Amino acid sequence: MRKCRKCGAPAVIYMRQHRLALCKEHFLEWFVEQTARTIKRYRMFTPKDRVLVAVSGGKDSLTLWDVLWRLGYQADGLYIGLGIDGGIQYSDQSRALSEQFAQERGLRLLVVDIPETYGVSIPELARRSRRGKGKPCAVCGLVKRHEMNRIAHDLGYNVLATGHNLDDEAAVLFGNVLQWQMGYLVRQGPVLPEAPGLARKVKPLVRFYERETAAYALLRGIPYIYDECPYAEGATSMVHKELLNRLEEERPGAKLQFYVNFLKAKEEGWFRQPEPPALHRCEVCGQPTTAPGLCAFCRTLRRAGIDPAQVYVTLPKPEATEPAASVADRAEGAAASSTPVQLAEEDTEP
Amino acid sequence: MAQEQPTATLELRGKRYTVPANIPIREAIRRAGLSPEAVLPVRDGELIPDDERLRPGETIRLIAVISGGDA
Ligand code: SF4
Ligand SMILES: [Zn+2]
Numbered sequence: 416m417r418k419c420r421k422c423g424a425p426a427v428i429y430m431r432q433h434r435l436a437l438c439k440e441h442f443l444e445w446f447v448e449q450t451a452r453t454i455k456r457y458r459m460f461t462p463k464d465r466v467l468v469a470v471s472g473g474k475d476s477l478t479l480w481d482v483l484w485r486l487g488y489q490a491d492g493l494y495i496g497l498g499i500d501g502g503i504q505y506s507d508q509s510r511a512l513s514e515q516f517a518q519e520r521g522l523r524l525l526v527v528d529i530p531e532t533y534g535v536s537i538p539e540l541a542r543r544s545r546r547g548k549g550k551p552c553a554v555c556g557l558v559k560r561h562e563m564n565r566i567a568h569d570l571g572y573n574v575l576a577t578g579h580n581l582d583d584e585a586a587v588l589f590g591n592v593l594q595w596q597m598g599y600l601v602r603q604g605p606v607l608p609e610a611p612g613l614a615r616k617v618k619p620l621v622r623f624y625e626r627e628t629a630a631y632a633l634l635r636g637i638p639y640i641y642d643e644c645p646y647a648e649g650a651t652s653m654v655h656k657e658l659l660n661r662l663e664e665e666r667p668g669a670k671l672q673f674y675v676n677f678l679k680a681k682e683e684g685w686f687r688q689p690e691p692p693a694l695h696r697c698e699v700c701g702q703p704t705t706a707p708g709l710c711a712f713c714r715t716l717r718r719a720g721i722d723p724a725q726v727y728v729t730l731p732k733p734e735a736t737e738p739a740a741s742v743a744d745r746a747e748g749a750a751a752s753s754t755p756v757q758l759a760e761e762d763t764e765p
Numbered sequence: 766m767a768q769e770q771p772t773a774t775l776e777l778r779g780k781r782y783t784v785p786a787n788i789p790i791r792e793a794i795r796r797a798g799l800s801p802e803a804v805l806p807v808r809d810g811e812l813i814p815d816d817e818r819l820r821p822g823e824t825i826r827l828i829a830v831i832s833g834g835d836a
C-alpha cells in the first residue's frame with residue numbers, strides 16, 4: 416500500500432509525474448500551497464486586486480474558487496447561463512450547484528443569463544449565425560469571453576480568473592502547434608496582461624492535472640456537475656486530451672513537460688510577436704477588437720438577426736446572490752490539517 | 766488443468782467491466798480499454814492510488830475526470 420510521503424498514513428492519490436503519494440489531509444494542503452505558489456510565480460494577483468472567477472459549476476472552477484477563498488483573496492464568482500439543456504438540464508443544474516457553493520461559503524455570485532439577456536440560447540445563436548460547423552463551442556467561447564470582459568469592466572474587477580488545468584492548456588497548445596498558429600502561441604500562457612478596457616486574465620490551476628483538480632473537489636466534498644456539457648463529446652480538445660493521455664501513460668510527466676517547457680521557452684524569449692496588432696474599439700459595445708467596426712461578438716449577434724445596438728442599451732444588470740451573514744469555516748474539510756492554510760494576507764512579494 | 770481466475774469489477778458511468786483481480790488497478794483500467802489518466806478509482810467511498818492491487822470480488826468505482834469543449 417502506498418504511504419503518504421509527509422506522514423506515512425495511507426495515500427489517497429499517487430501522482431506519477433511528481434513521484435508523490437499523499438494522504439487526504441496532505442494532498443489538500445499541497446494543492447492549496449501549489450496554487451499559492453503559481454499565483455506568485457506568475458504574478459497573477461495580490462490580495463489588493465478584485466478578482467472575478469468564472470464559475471461553471473464544474474470541478475475546476477469550483478475548486479479554483481474554493482482555493483482562492485481559503486487563501487483569503489477577494490474573489491467573487493460569475494456564472495454565465497448558456498441555455499443548454501441537452502435532456503439533462505445542464506445549465507439549470509450547473510447554476511444551482513454554483514449558487515449552492517456560493518451560499519455555503521457566504522460568497523457573492525453574479526449571474527448573467529444569456530437567453531434572458533440577449534433573447535437566444537447559445538445553441539440557437541450558433542445555429543442562427545451559422546458559425547461553428549454545427550457545434551456551438553466556438554460561439555459559446557466567444558460569448559463567454561465577451562460577457563466576462565463586459566462584467567469585469569462594468570463592475571470594476573481588474574482580474575478575471577478561470578479554472579483551466581494543465582490538461583486543458585496542453586490540449587490547446589497541442590492544437591496550436593499542430594497548426595503552427597503563431598498568433599495564438601504568442602498569447603497562450605497562465606497570464607494574459609491587462610489591456611485598455613480589458614481585465615488581466617489568469618489561470619491559477621495550470622500546473623495541475625485534471626485528475627488532481629477532480630480529486631481536490633471530491634476530497635473537499637464539493638458537489639459539482641459531473642455530466643459533460645452535451646456538446647463536449649467529439650470536440651477537438653477532447654481528441655487532443657486523449658492523445659496526450661496515451662503519451663502520459665507511457666511516459667509519466669510527458670504532459671507536464673510539454674506545457675512547462677513551452678512556458679520556459681516563452682520566458683526565454685523564443686516566442687515574440689513581430690508587431691502587436693493595433694486595437695480598435697467596437698462601435699457598439701466598446702470592447703477592444705482587432706478590426707475596426709464591430710467586434711466578433713456584435714457581428715455574431717447581427718448575423719443571427721439581432722441588432723446589437725438595440726440589446727446593448729437595455730442590458731439588464733447581472734443578478735447577484737449576496738453573501739449570507741454566516742460564513743462557513745474556511746478550513747472546514749481540511750479540518751484535520753495540522754499546518755494551517757497559508758493566508759494570502761501573510762504573503763510577501765518576492 | 767485450467768484454474769478459475771479470480772476477478773473484480775470496475776464501474777464507470779453505470780457501465781461494468783470484469784477484469785482479473787490481483788493486478789494493479791491501473792493495469793486493470795487499461796485492460797478494460799479505458800485510460801488510467803482519465804479516471805480516479807474509489808474503493809468503499811474513498812479515493813485510492815491506482816497502483817494498488819485489485820482484491821478478488823471487489824467493485825471499484827471509477828470517476829471520470831476529463832471535461833471538454835471550451836468550458
Ligand atoms: S462543450 Fe461547447 S457548448 Fe458546451 S459549455 Fe463547452 S464550449 Fe460551451
Ligand atoms: Zn499525510
Ligand SMILES: [Zn+2]
Nearest residue numbers: 697700710713
Ligand atoms: Zn461589440
